[in-house]
Amino acid sequence: MSDFLIDALTHSDEPHVVQATLVSASGSSSKKIGAKMLVGASGRLLGGVTIGGCVDAQVIEAGDDLIARGGRRLLDISLDDDEAWEIGLTCGGNVEVMVQRVAPADTRDPVVAAYAVVRDALANDRAVVVATPMDGAPGALTLDEQGTSTGSLGDGAVDAEARAIAADVLRAGSRDATVTTPAGARRIFFDRFAPPTTLVIVGAGQIAMSLTAFARELDMRTIIVDGRERYATHDRFPLADSIRIGMPSEIVAGIALSRRVAVVLVAHDYKYELPLLRQLLRAPVGYLGLLGSKKRGVAVRDLLREEGFTDEELARIRTPIGLDLGGKSSPEVALSILAEIVAVRSGKRV
């Protein structure tokens, strides 16, 4: 979920907004579970629950009604279209979209309180899950990576079971689940929010410039690292979140590395690559890419193997870097690098 959506839920000056969340999908769905759209009382729209317009249009219509009436509803929307079916152009399947009215200025609103927790967790680099009943009952519960839980779904036993499911969702991703209580079964949506990927770019050249521009669209934080003041400038990298100049191996040693960090070595200079690879091959980064030809990659691996790195460790270096999209220009190479990072982050075998 983008920062601007969280801002809109916790700091909007509109008295009410409707939050729509894609909570389940069967058949073909073009967006991930948890995709969101906000509908403002003024007609303002943020985000989207599907990539196309047909479902979003129905959500907007329901949203306008909810703004007036309040509450929470589950929309069951068919993606089938008889005419489209006839000519073979339908996606097919069903999606469920949970829509709920939220009062952004009301800190007693359980959804607003939950999103304040989300904002705080993300600011402190922690993933968090928000559990929301799908049956229209009020309440929301959160659980973060440190085990801290806030809010309630209105019943101690339900809360306990929801926290156990939320702990699993923290590892696996957003989904709905049914919690059984003496009063009956309750469907609950578990929405996972994780801090953005941090993209550490070593080498402030043309590819890095394209990387910072594209990464912003992907909600990644970017850190430019170089030893050359004339390259790593704010003029060249107006969209970078951070520009750090100095000895690259020292700079990267000072960055908190985790599976949410992707490091791309695009300086194409062994003076930076070798010290950094020695550090990073045994660090828990989620992605490690090295710009260069296949032949150069072999030479780098051979050199590091002689220093004692294992084949398993050396296999973590993605070189030639990026998916093979066939492009050669700097923006095309940057696109292929980010495509590979997204694929790796999504668990694809590439």
Added chain:
Amino acid sequence: MTAYRATVIEHFRHPRNRAPLPDANRAADGANPLCGDRIRIQLRVVDNTITDARFTADACALCIATASLLTEHVRGVTADAVASIGGDWIRASLGSDPPPGRTRCAMLPIDTLRRAMGNAIP
């Protein structure tokens, strides 16, 4: 392979004294703004004599090799003697002069060492 090339590769692959010096009392950072070489030289100086010298660097092979040779050479050397280290020492240590345009790579550790001598740290 020439003696020059063999020396540079040997010291780049197996640099001597490439590590932080915890009890350093002199230090300086050096950089080549064009190529991006970065080096830090740390010294332990007692009674005007270098008793230990180490370096850390993200730099090219020639710069690393020169720093490796230099930190070996200056142990036991006085401050006055450091001033005389220059082109002749590079030629003698590497087996020949660096190629045209690469002199600054070899000079960076020497310039940084000289500045370190005048830069006492608490």
